[in-house]
Amino acid sequence: MSPKISVIVPVYNVEAFLPQCLNSILAQTFTDFELICVDDGSPDNSGKILDDYAAKDARIKVIHQQNKGLVGARNNGADAASGKYLYFVDSDDAIHPQLLEICHTLAERENADWVCFQLQSVPENKSPEIKKYDIAKIYYITTENPLSLCQSKQKYEIGFTVTTKLYRTSFYLQHRFDLKINFEDYPQTLDFCAAHPKTVCLSEALYFYTYNPASISRSNWTAQKIKDYHTGLSYVYDIYQNNPQELSLVIKNVFSRVLKRQLSIIHHSEKQNQPLLLKAFSEELVDLNSKGCIKLSGSKFKNWLKYKWLIIKSHKKD
Numbered sequence: 001m002s003p004k005i006s007v008i009v010p011v012y013n014v015e016a017f018l019p020q021c022l023n024s025i026l027a028q029t030f031t032d033f034e035l036i037c038v039d040d041g042s043p044d045n046s047g048k049i050l051d052d053y054a055a056k057d058a059r060i061k062v063i064h065q066q067n068k069g070l071v072g073a074r075n076n077g078a079d080a081a082s083g084k085y086l087y088f089v090d091s092d093d094a095i096h097p098q099l100l101e102i103c104h105t106l107a108e109r110e111n112a113d114w115v116c117f118q119l120q121s122v123p124e125n126k127s128p129e130i131k132k133y134d135i136a137k138i139y140y141i142t143t144e145n146p147l148s149l150c151q152s153k154q155k156y157e158i159g160f161t162v163t164t165k166l167y168r169t170s171f172y173l174q175h176r177f178d179l180k181i182n183f184e185d186y187p188q189t190l191d192f193c194a195a196h197p198k199t200v201c202l203s204e205a206l207y208f209y210t211y212n213p214a215s216i217s218r219s220n221w222t223a224q225k226i227k228d229y230h231t232g233l234s235y236v237y238d239i240y241q242n243n244p245q246e247l248s249l250v251i252k253n254v255f256s257r258v259l260k261r262q263l264s265i266i267h268h269s270e271k272q273n274q275p276l277l278l279k280a281f282s283e284e285l286v287d288l289n290s291k292g293c294i295k296l297s298g299s300k301f302k303n304w305l306k307y308k309w310l311i312i313k314s315h316k317k318d
Contacts, residue, residue: 002082002083002084003032003033003034003059003082003083004030004032004033004083004084004085004104005030005032005033005034005083005084005085005086005087005100005104005166006033006034006036006077006078006080006081006082006083006085006086006087006169007025007033007034007035007036007087007088007089007100008036008037008038008074008077008078008081008086008087008088008089009021009022009025009035009036009037009038009077009088009089009090009091010038010040010070010073010074010077010088010090010091011037011038011039011040011042011046011047011050011073011091012039012040012041012042012046012067012070012073012091013042013043013044013046014042014044014046014091014092015042015044015045015046015049017091017092017093017210018046018049018050018091018092019049020094020210021089021090021091021092021093021094022035022037022049022050022053023094024094024095024096024097024208025089025095026053026057027097028095028097028098028099028100028101029097029098029100029101030098030100030101030104033059033083033087033100034059034060034061034081034082034083035057035059035060035061036061036063036077036080036081037050037053037054037060037061037062037063037091038063038065038073038074038076038077039062039063039064039065040065040067040068040069040070040072040073041065041066041067041068046091047062047064050062061080063076063077063080070184071177071184074088074162074177075176075177078169078172078173078176081169083169084168084169085103085104085107085166085167085168085169086166086167086168086169086172087099087100087103087165087166087167088162088163089163090163092210093163093207093208093209093210094122094128094208094210095206095207095208096128096130096204096205096206096207096208097130098132098133098135098206099117099206099207100166101135102117102133102135102138102202102204102206103115103117103166103206104166105135106135106138106140106200106202107166107168107200110142110198110200111198112142112168112197112198112199112200113167113168113171113195113197113198113199114165114166114167114168114171114172114192114197114199114200115165115166115199115200115201115202116146116149116158116159116164116165116199116200116201116202117164117165117201117202117203117204117205117206117207118157118159118164118202118203118204118205118206118207119159119161119163119164119205119206119207119208119209120205120207120208120209121209121211122208122209122210122211123210123211124210124211128208133204138202138204139202139203140156140200140201140202140203141156141200141201141202142198142199142200142201143199143201144196144197144198144199145196146158146192146193146196146197146199146201147190147193147194147246147249147250148249149199149201150189150190150193150249150250150253150254151253152253152257155203156201156202156203157201157203158189158193158199158201159189160185160186160189161185161189161207162184162185162188162189163207164206164207165189171192171195171197174195175188175191175192175195177191183225183228183229183232184232186232186236186254186258187232187233187235187236190236190239190240190250190254191235191236191239194239194240194243194246220269220273221265221266221269221273221277222273222276222277223276223277223279223280224280226262226266226277226280226281226284227280227284229258229262229284230280230283230284230287230288232258233255233258233284233288233293234287236250236254236255237250237288237291237293241291251293251294255288255293255294259284259285259288259294262281262284263281266278266281
């Protein structure tokens, strides 16, 4: 008999964090799940750790493969899944012990395509505070317009991370993500939103993000990573370009945040790397400006003058 949930953990070079991650999954109050761990060619002892855990718990399946990157590992895990629902966990993080129970209960109750929740950042080598929830008293909202919830600083917010969602497997596989970029979470989330799925969103933080200096999002920045962000934004633009109302929401609530993040990181990068990063960033801005994707006023976009200057500078070089 198939498990109700397939939990997928892509694993690469995380031996110091992996036991904490696996233990948090195995400690779930909801036990009808399979745990599919994809060893993405890890050069450290991660593969052995996975095999040791699998030898002790029949719910654990380990896939060893040559390195295919995060998207490739997630997709291979999804292909091997047999559960009605999918849940992804990054191997250097941990989850609340009631996460699967809460999300499965609400997904079944509302016949939802996905259940979205919040994350909590936890400093390395510190344990999160675990609150016990009475599921009957958890407040949530349901909608078929999840794009309206992709706004920061609101109680019910759909974040960009794949790991803060439980997906109906059939829904996920219809929108599986094959774009070969490092920062795939926000384009994939917005792809899902464009399908207007039955959405449950709650304000509880059930995912514990652990700061790891070696993670993809924290590693040294290169011009290629700026280009990856550009590819992701272009992908999102293509999805929404024929729906002006939704595109306007995406530009206001998503594009501005992604661009601000890039500019902030460029400013904090090593000086010798900044010229190449700024060149890639200015090329991105010129392209997005030509598509009408940079529309925010100075009050909403503190770095607007800087952006405008970069666009003008780039045009002058042409």
